Structure formats: structure tokens, C-alpha cells
Amino acid sequence: MHSLSSVGVLIPAYNPDGKLPELVNSIVKEGFDRIIVVNDGSNSECDQIFSSLTNISECTILKHEVNKGKGQALKTAFAYFLDTFADSPGLVTVDADGQHAVKDMKKVAKRLCERPESLVLGVRDFSGEDIPFRSRFGNVLTKGVARFACGLKISDTQTGLRGIPVRFLEKLLHVGGQRYEFEMNMLLECKANDIDIEEVTIETIYIEENKSSHFNPIIDSIKIYSVFLKFAVSSALSFGLDVLLFALFVMLLNGVFVDTYIIYATILARVLSALFNFMVNRNVVFKSASPRAMVKYFILAVGQMLTSAAAVYLIFQLIGFGEVGIKVIVDFLLFLMSFVIQREWVFKRQQIKIGETQ
Numbered sequence: 344m345h346s347l348s349s350v351g352v353l354i355p356a357y358n359p360d361g362k363l364p365e366l367v368n369s370i371v372k373e374g375f376d377r378i379i380v381v382n383d384g385s386n387s388e389c390d391q392i393f394s395s396l397t398n399i400s401e402c403t404i405l406k407h408e409v410n411k412g413k414g415q416a417l418k419t420a421f422a423y424f425l426d427t428f429a430d431s432p433g434l435v436t437v438d439a440d441g442q443h444a445v446k447d448m449k450k451v452a453k454r455l456c457e458r459p460e461s462l463v464l465g466v467r468d469f470s471g472e473d474i475p476f477r478s479r480f481g482n483v484l485t486k487g488v489a490r491f492a493c494g495l496k497i498s499d500t501q502t503g504l505r506g507i508p509v510r511f512l513e514k515l516l517h518v519g520g521q522r523y524e525f526e527m528n529m530l531l532e533c534k535a536n537d538i539d540i541e542e543v544t545i546e547t548i549y550i551e552e553n554k555s556s557h558f559n560p561i562i563d564s565i566k567i568y569s570v571f572l573k574f575a576v577s578s579a580l581s582f583g584l585d586v587l588l589f590a591l592f593v594m595l596l597n598g599v600f601v602d603t604y605i606i607y608a609t610i611l612a613r614v615l616s617a618l619f620n621f622m623v624n625r626n627v628v629f630k631s632a633s634p635r636a637m638v639k640y641f642i643l644a645v646g647q648m649l650t651s652a653a654a655v656y657l658i659f660q661l662i663g664f665g666e667v668g669i670k671v672i673v674d675f676l677l678f679l680m681s682f683v684i685q686r687e688w689v690f691k692r693q694q695i696k697i698g699e700t701q
Contacts, residue, residue: 345459350452350506351377351424351434355416356393358385362441364395367402369445370437375452376401377428379420380439384410403427414525421512431509432459438503447504447545454543455506462511462533464497465504465545498542500527511538524569573628574682581620588612617644624685631690639689647677 352375356363363380370378382393384407396402405419417436424434435452437443447465454463503526507515514536520528533540592608600607621640625631633639654673659666 345432345456347449347452347456348374348376349431350375350455351379351428351431352448352452353417353420353424353434353436354378354380354439355383355413355420355436356380356385356389356439357383357410357413357416358389359392359439361392363392363439366437366439366441366445367396367399370448371399371401373445373449377424377431377434378402379423379434380404381416381420382406383413383416384408412522412525414520414522414528417525418516421516425509425512429509432456433506433508433512436503436505436507443504444546447543450543450545451504451506454541455508458539458541459508460510461508461539461541462529463506463541463543464499464502465506466497466499466502466542467545467547497530497540500530502545504545505529506541508538570628570686571682574624574685577620577623577628578678580623581616584619585612585616588615617641625690629686629690633690636689640685643681643684643689647681651677 352370354363354366367378367380378399378401380393380396380402382389382404385393393404393406396404403423405423407416407419411419420434424431428434433455435448435455437448443465451463451465455461501523505526507529511532514532515529518525518528518532520526530540532538589608589612592611593604596604596607598604617640621637624640625633625636651670651673655666655670658669658673662669
């Protein structure tokens with residue numbers, strides 16, 4: 344097993360305060376000598392803070408001239424780490440605001456040495472009454488939607504304390520996301536590449552109600568859950584296209600098929616709008632090259648249509664009123680189920696071992 348001192352420590356920093364040098368010195372005292380701090384375009388008032396770090400031989404400073412976001416700061420350090428410390432089992436990412444205890448960083452590093460093929464998350468307990476509302480709300484929001492939208496059961500999706508195996512770093516250099524959404528994309532890559540996620544319980548520390556955090560639970564959650572939002576937009580566009588095509592085919596076929604033009608118009612419009620929806624979902628939403636995806640998609644589409652008809656009919660027979668309302672509720676539930684099925688079956692990405700290319 345690798346020694347703890349062989350594990351790198353990465354601290355992305357944007358406009359840090361005086362706690363950053365204290366944090367670095369504390370890490371050095373624990374025997375870590377591969378420390379990377381990324382100055383992500385901080386303002387000039389922070390120059391003295393970063394200058395003080397240059398006197399610490401165990402610490403390397405990387406700098407962005409302008410703020411590029413936490414995701415890009417991590418990638419910049421990943422590239423440097425791969426070039427400089429390829430013999431390491433990996434690195435631990437730590438937030439610059441002092442809200443990660445060094446003892447917890449050591450726990451994550453130790454687990455990384457024990458499980459060098461896994462991503463290790465330092466997870467916090469959000470049940471305490473002293474947790475700031477923004478942090479509690481952000482975790483509930485991101486954890487709940489992550490379970491639904493991404494199929495991930497993780498206690499703390501926002502944690503910045505992570506042990507990342509060195510073999511995973513090369514893959515992460517090519518993962519999208521410049522800001523906080525990159526950290527969620529990292530978790531998605533674990534799922535796509537069959538990488539185990541380990542959790543280590545850590546102390547929950549918030550300083551000054553977490554004012555130093557740059558995470559916006561609403562805006563950054565929208566970015567994080569863009570897959571589901573794109574799926575919803577794709578479905579809405581397909582519905583609109585279906586209606587427009589139906590109207591067009593009714594005009595074209597009315598008089599040609601006197602008694603059956605509505606049936607033909609419905610079928611043609613539904614097939615073409617379904618093809619549009621399939622192409623958008625495959626290439627834009629899920630970005631999948633899954634084999635036999637089209638066959639699976641149309642099996643799902645037919646199954647969804649039959650389920651909708653049967654459910655609406657049976658519920659109406661049971662309660663005796665509200666056909667339109669029943670259909671709206673049933674189709675909304677089927678819409679949510681369809682997202683999960685498409686993600687997990689129709690467009691499920693092939694699991695790729697780290698080191699292989701897609």
C-alpha cells in the first residue's frame with residue numbers, strides 16, 4: 344500500500360482569506376509534501392496570501408490570470424499532477440476556506456491508499472440544527488435530484504473533500520464543466536465507467552455561516568442537472584412538432600383518405616416526432632452510442648403508449664370522471680419513468696475501463 348505522503352493535496356482557491364496559509368502549513372505538518380494550490384484569478388488583494396505560500400517548499404502555486412471556475416482550476420492541477428507525480432496513488436481535493444479538518448483529509452487520503460481504484464468522498468452530516476440554511480437546502484436539492492436525474496445514491500454531492508485515483512485524472516481532463524457542475528460530472532463519470540464511490544464520514548464545519556462559499560444552490564443546480572432539463576426541453580419540442588405535423592398531414596390527407604385521414608395523420612406525425620426525439624436524446628441529452636438504442640427506444644415508446652391508454656381507461660372506470668385530468672397525471676408520471684428508463688437502459692453508456700478511449 345502507498346504511504347500517505349505519496350498522496351497529493353489540491354486546493355483550488357478563489358479570493359481566499361488568511362485561513363489558506365494556515366491550512367497549507369497544517370497539511371505540511373502532517374507529512375504531505377505534494378501540495379498544489381491553484382490561484383483561480385483571485386483579485387490583487389489576495390496577492391500577499393499567495394506570496395506567503397511561495398516560501399513553503401512542499402507547495403506549488405499554479406495561477407489563472409482570470410477566474411475560470413472551480414472545474415477548470417481542478418483540471419489545471421490534474422494536468423500538472425499527472426506530469427509531475429505520476430507515481431502517486433492519487434490526490435485529495437480540499438476547499439481553501441478552512442472548512443475541511445486536516446484530520447478528515449488524512450482519513451480520505453488513507454482510504455484512497457487502501458482503495459486506489461475508487462473515488463473517495465468525505466461526506467458531512469446535514470442533520471444538525473447549526474447547519475446554514477443555504478447549505479442544508481443545497482444538499483437536499485442536489486442529493487434528491489441526483490438520485491432521480493443521475494441514479495446516484497450519495498450522501499453529500501457537494502463535498503469538496505475528495506480522494507481521486509491517479510488513473511481517473513486523465514479521464515477527468517476531458518469531462519465537461521468549468522464551475523461547480525464539474526464536480527457532479529465527476530460523479531457521473533464514475534457511474535459511466537463503473538468506478539466505485541467510497542464514503543468517509545467527516546466533521547461538518549461552517550465558518551461565518553459559510554459566507555465564503557461560491558456555490559449557488561439554484562444556479563449551480565440548474566447547471567448540474569442540465570441532463571434532465573435538456574430531456575424536458577427535448578420532450579416539449581417533440582410534442583410541439585407532433586402537433587404541427589399532425590395539422591400539416593390533416594391538411595394534406597383530408598380528401599385523399601376521406602374516413603381515415605386522422606388516423607394516418609396521427610401515425611405519421613407520431614413516428615416523425617418520435618424519430619426527432621430519439622435523435623435529440625441520443626446526441627444531445629444522453630450523448631450515447633449505445634447499440635440497438637433505436638430498437639429499445641421504440642419498444643419503450645410503444646410500451647409507454649399502451650400503458651398510458653390502459654392506465655387512463657382503468658382509472659376512469661374506477662372513479663367515473665375526469666378523463667383529461669387522469670391523462671395529464673398518468674402521462675406526467677410516465678414522463679418521469681421514461682427519463683429513468685432511457686438513462687438506464689435505452690441510452691445507457693457502455694462502461695469503459697480507465698485508460699481506454701471512447
